[in-house]
Amino acid sequence: xxxxxxxxxxxxxxxxxxxxxxxxxxxxxxxxxxxxxxxxxxxxxxxxxxxxxxxxxxxxxxxxxxxxxxxxxxxxxxxxxxxxxxxxxxxxxxxxxxxxxxxxxxxxxxxxxxxxxxxxxxxxxxxxxxxxxxxxxxxxxxxxxxxxxxxxxxxxxxxxxxxxxxxxxxxxxxxxxxxxxxxxxxxxxxxxxxxxxxxxxxxxxxxxxxxxxxxxxxxxxxxxxxxxxxxxxxxxxxxxxxxxxxxxxxxxxxxxxxxxx
Amino acid sequence: xxxxxxxxxxxxxxxxxxxxxxxxxxxxxxxxxxxxxxxxxxxxxxxxxxxxxxxxxxxxx
Numbered sequence: 001x002x003x004x005x006x007x008x009x010x011x012x013x014x015x016x017x018x019x020x021x022x023x024x025x026x027x028x029x030x031x032x033x034x035x036x037x038x039x040x041x042x043x044x045x046x047x048x049x050x051x052x053x054x055x056x057x058x059x060x061x062x063x064x065x066x067x068x069x070x071x072x073x074x075x076x077x078x079x080x081x082x083x084x085x086x087x088x089x090x091x092x093x094x095x096x097x098x099x100x101x102x103x104x105x106x107x108x109x110x111x112x113x114x115x116x117x118x119x120x121x122x123x124x125x126x127x128x129x130x131x132x133x134x135x136x137x138x139x140x141x142x143x144x145x146x147x148x149x150x151x152x153x154x155x156x157x158x159x160x161x162x163x164x165x166x167x168x169x170x171x172x173x174x175x176x177x178x179x180x181x182x183x184x185x186x187x188x189x190x191x192x193x194x195x196x197x198x199x200x201x202x203x204x205x206x207x208x209x210x211x212x213x214x215x216x217x218x219x220x221x222x223x224x225x226x227x228x229x230x231x232x233x234x235x236x237x238x239x240x241x242x243x244x245x246x247x248x249x250x251x252x253x254x255x256x257x258x259x260x261x
Numbered sequence: 262x263x264x265x266x267x268x269x270x271x272x273x274x275x276x277x278x279x280x281x282x283x284x285x286x287x288x289x290x291x292x293x294x295x296x297x298x299x300x301x302x303x304x305x306x307x308x309x310x311x312x313x314x315x316x317x318x319x320x321x322x
Binding site for chain 2 (some may be wrong): 088104
């Protein structure tokens with residue numbers, strides 16, 4: 001019963017928060033991604049023209065063909081414009097459902113065990129914690145990237161992303177919900193990913209042949225970090241708030257809750 | 262009396278284990294979705310979720 005209700009809640013919360021995320025993203029974040037890609041496309045004739053001379057019948061109309069991805073350049077990709085926007089909204093909602101399920105499961109478990117008594121305000125705090133765990137923690141080591149940025153190998157960055165999320169998430173939970181004597185463990189957990197290893201790219205972030213483009217891309221990159229930060233913050237605060245409402249009014253509506261002494 | 266307490270206690274432990282398992286399942290469900298959207302290496306998945314990955318600070322490319 002709890003499972004069924006929590007999953008359904010995650011679908012609803014994820015849909016709502018995912019649409020909020022899409023709105024802020026479309027307003028402030030996606031334009032920066034598109035602009036950064038325009039630099040990659042400008043560079044394409046220099047780097048790829050000799051390979052594809054003459055018989056190039058699909059240049060420019062598809063995102064996957066023209067944006068300089070390092071892998072599978074001929075794979076299917078949504079067309080720029082409405083199709084790409086719809087796929088992005090879909091991916092946003094999907095990711096949002098996943099984050100909602102993670103957040104709801106932990107909130108629900110801790111409330112049922114009497115560790116916390118949730119309210120909408122506490123829901124916003126949980127959202128802030130989610131923002132710290134899933135956006136700030138990985139971004140400290142691996143700042144949000146715009147297309148065209150050089151970075152360490154993808155696999156290493158994905159592993160480190162996971163490490164930072166798990167360590168900072170566990171650390172915050174330990175600090176918030178365990179007795180004082182264990183709280184130092186939480187701080188150590190938070191420090192682990194930053195002390196142990198951060199995959200770094202040696203050399204310039206942008207290797208565009210035109211120095212003016214590098215200046216523009218660097219400026220875009222700074223704008224992107226701020227814009228994506230604000231967009232994700234709004235998303236997470238909304239996600240936490242709506243999650244607390246769903247837990248209170250539906251998932252736990254007929255379950256007696258005890259607070260731990 | 263003491264028998265009654267034991268039974269209640271066992272019931273409580275059983276039901277709280279069930280709740281924990283259900284919440285862990287929800288957690289796993291969420292984690293699988295997040296990893297699929299953020300990390301799935303299939304080119305089609307990457308291209309569909311490309312802007313989401315960048316905007317949510319998942320490592321991309």
